[in-house]
Amino acid sequence: MTTTVCGRCKSSGAVTDHQGRQDGAVVWTILRCPTCNFSWRDSEPARAIDPAVRSADFAVDAGDLQRYPKILQQ
Amino acid sequence: MNDLPNRARSISSLRDFLELLEDAGQAITWSDAVMPEPGVRNIAVAASRDANGAPAIVFDNITGYPGKRLAVGVHGSWDNIALLLGRPKGTTIRELFFEIAGRWGDQEAQISYVPEAQAPVHECRLEQDINLYDILPVYRINEYDGGFYIGKASVASRDPLDPDNFGKQNVGIYRLQIQGPDSFTLMTIPSHDMGRQIMAAEREGVPLKIAVMLGNHPGLAVFAATPIGYEESEYSYASAMMGAPIRLTKSGNGIDILADSEIVIEAELQLGERELEGPFGEFPGSYSGVRKAPIFKVTAVSHRRDPIFENIYIGRGWTEHDTLIGLHTSAPIYAQLRQSFPEVTAVNALYQHGLTGIISVKNRMAGFAKTVALRALSTPHGVMYLKNLIMVDADVDPFDLNQVMWALSTRTRADDIIVLPNMPAVPIDPSAVIPGKGHRLIIDATSYLPPDPVGEAHLVTPPTGDEIDALSKRIREMQLGALS
Numbered sequence: 106m107t108t109t110v111c112g113r114c115k116s117s118g119a120v121t122d123h124q125g126r127q128d129g130a131v132v133w134t135i136l137r138c139p140t141c142n143f144s145w146r147d148s149e150p151a152r153a154i155d156p157a158v159r160s161a162d163f164a165v166d167a168g169d170l171q172r173y174p175k176i177l178q179q
Numbered sequence: 180m181n182d183l184p185n186r187a188r189s190i191s192s193l194r195d196f197l198e199l200l201e202d203a204g205q206a207i208t209w210s211d212a213v214m215p216e217p218g219v220r221n222i223a224v225a226a227s228r229d230a231n232g233a234p235a236i237v238f239d240n241i242t243g244y245p246g247k248r249l250a251v252g253v254h255g256s257w258d259n260i261a262l263l264l265g266r267p268k269g270t271t272i273r274e275l276f277f278e279i280a281g282r283w284g285d286q287e288a289q290i291s292y293v294p295e296a297q298a299p300v301h302e303c304r305l306e307q308d309i310n311l312y313d314i315l316p317v318y319r320i321n322e323y324d325g326g327f328y329i330g331k332a333s334v335a336s337r338d339p340l341d342p343d344n345f346g347k348q349n350v351g352i353y354r355l356q357i358q359g360p361d362s363f364t365l366m367t368i369p370s371h372d373m374g375r376q377i378m379a380a381e382r383e384g385v386p387l388k389i390a391v392m393l394g395n396h397p398g399l400a401v402f403a404a405t406p407i408g409y410e411e412s413e414y415s416y417a418s419a420m421m422g423a424p425i426r427l428t429k430s431g432n433g434i435d436i437l438a439d440s441e442i443v444i445e446a447e448l449q450l451g452e453r454e455l456e457g458p459f460g461e462f463p464g465s466y467s468g469v470r471k472a473p474i475f476k477v478t479a480v481s482h483r484r485d486p487i488f489e490n491i492y493i494g495r496g497w498t499e500h501d502t503l504i505g506l507h508t509s510a511p512i513y514a515q516l517r518q519s520f521p522e523v524t525a526v527n528a529l530y531q532h533g534l535t536g537i538i539s540v541k542n543r544m545a546g547f548a549k550t551v552a553l554r555a556l557s558t559p560h561g562v563m564y565l566k567n568l569i570m571v572d573a574d575v576d577p578f579d580l581n582q583v584m585w586a587l588s589t590r591t592r593a594d595d596i597i598v599l600p601n602m603p604a605v606p607i608d609p610s611a612v613i614p615g616k617g618h619r620l621i622i623d624a625t626s627y628l629p630p631d632p633v634g635e636a637h638l639v640t641p642p643t644g645d646e647i648d649a650l651s652k653r654i655r656e657m658q659l660g661a662l663s
């Protein structure tokens with residue numbers, strides 16, 4: 106089942122970037138979170154993409170995106 | 180498989196090399212249906228366990244990517260590296276090291292140009308409605324990567340401030356995170372050529388166009404991955420080191436690219452823009468952080484018919500990354516040390532890009548190995564990477580860890596260990612005190628010389644040298660022959 110809630114930052118509103126087909130049928134969908142840029146395939150194991158079981162160590166705080174450093178500053 | 184050196188010199192593309200590997204039993208095709216996650220990762224990691232003999236794996240039946248091909252592990256074993264260098268399977272790491280170290284200045288670069296219309300890389304061309312996901316059978320390399328990564332891209336660019344200078348063209352290996360159908364972020368640091376070029380383009384407000392080459396001549400990834408002088412073209416260098424011609428052509432956006440690559444993605448830097456990128460499972464075996472990285476917009480894609488997307492597994496070692504860059508990380512340190520200290524006999528910096536290095540040296544005087552270690556820390560690679568150094572005697576093969584452990588066990592005194600606190604460190608080293616700063620360790624495991632008290636024990640000197648090497652190979656052949 107395709108969910109549009111991001112497994113990493115729990116924001117909603119993911120966009121569909123691509124669908125994989127096999128013999129004409131859609132077998133998976135690649136989604137992308139416009140808030141934290143996490144991309145995933147809906148066929149991946151739950152521990153990587155399901156916010157309910159995904160490790161909190163790899164969560165992104167959608168309310169504090171300022172904390173992430175910007176590389177190559179002048 | 181006669182005349183391996185000539186066969187290696189005649190390689191001009193990934194396809195040629197895969198054919199050579201297949202003939203030598205070093206490439207297999209995985210035709211069972213496999214899910215992109217976690218199937219591809221599992222197979223790539225399982226293959227990595229055999230650092231000596233793992234084959235390249237070509238997938239041609241990935242679910243959801245009908246008709247598409249993916250290659251992993253092309254540089255994933257010492258046997259594959261040996262074949263690339265024109266040496267037989269079973270060549271020792273030490274022999275491969277001296278094969279590379281002996282090639283400096285040996286050959287002239289042979290660069291030729293192919294008109295764009297005749298270049299295989301331009302057989303198929305897309306200039307609009309580009310969707311990278313439709314072209315590349317991507318998959319999540321490590322399970323908590325922030326997205327789908329292109330892990331083995333050779334990125335070519337011209338110096339944005341000196342675009343007509345061939346020598347200032349840069350080719351480097353970078354990793355890219357796909358950010359929607361026609362964009363990607365590129366991770367680099369200010370000291371890398373690409374980082375310098377991005378900062379220069381943004382400072383001056385001039386465009387920076389790049390060409391991302393995928394599925395390349397296998398020599399390029401080996402020889403373009405190591406920092407050499409900024410003025411030296413990586414193409415010329417790779418050609419000279421391979422002792423073989425390299426065919427170039429122009430990308431649609433005017434950059435010199437390999438004419439026989441599988442895929443080239445042309446893109447332009449979005450000046451001043453940064454997008455969230457990462458994490459990515461890196462070579463120390465830990466994830467990088469989430470960063471705001473420069474973003475590129477894809478302007479066109481060229482590819483061969485039925486292209487092969489080549490990717491790499493990077494993560495906790497041992498992985499293809501280690502066999503890909505290990506020897507060519509070690510050889511420059513060796514050459515630089517030998518300029519000051521001809522007593523240095525070999526350098527093994529295979530482990531995690533040299534975070535641990537083992538150097539064999541003939542002691543000129545008591546404590547001399549420590550002096551050599553300090554010099555190693557000041558080589559270009561040593562400044563950031565050589566964190567743990569183990570110094571062994573010249574009669575210890577630094578590529579044979581059993582011998583290195585013997586030296587540690589029998590020749591090390593606890594007060595022969597030096598810790599240098601608060602030194603520069605690779606930012607992605609997970610043991611750093613803070614990213615970019617950490618401690619260095621030197622273990623002197625060489626023997627004592629007067630005026631050190633030498634003690635009463637005399638070393639056993641077992642037979643060594645070419646004769647014993649040949650006997651060892653003959654025993655192995657007799658053993659294999661008994662099976663057939």
Ligand SMILES: [Zn+2]
Binds near residue numbers: 114139
């Ligand atoms: Zn998100």
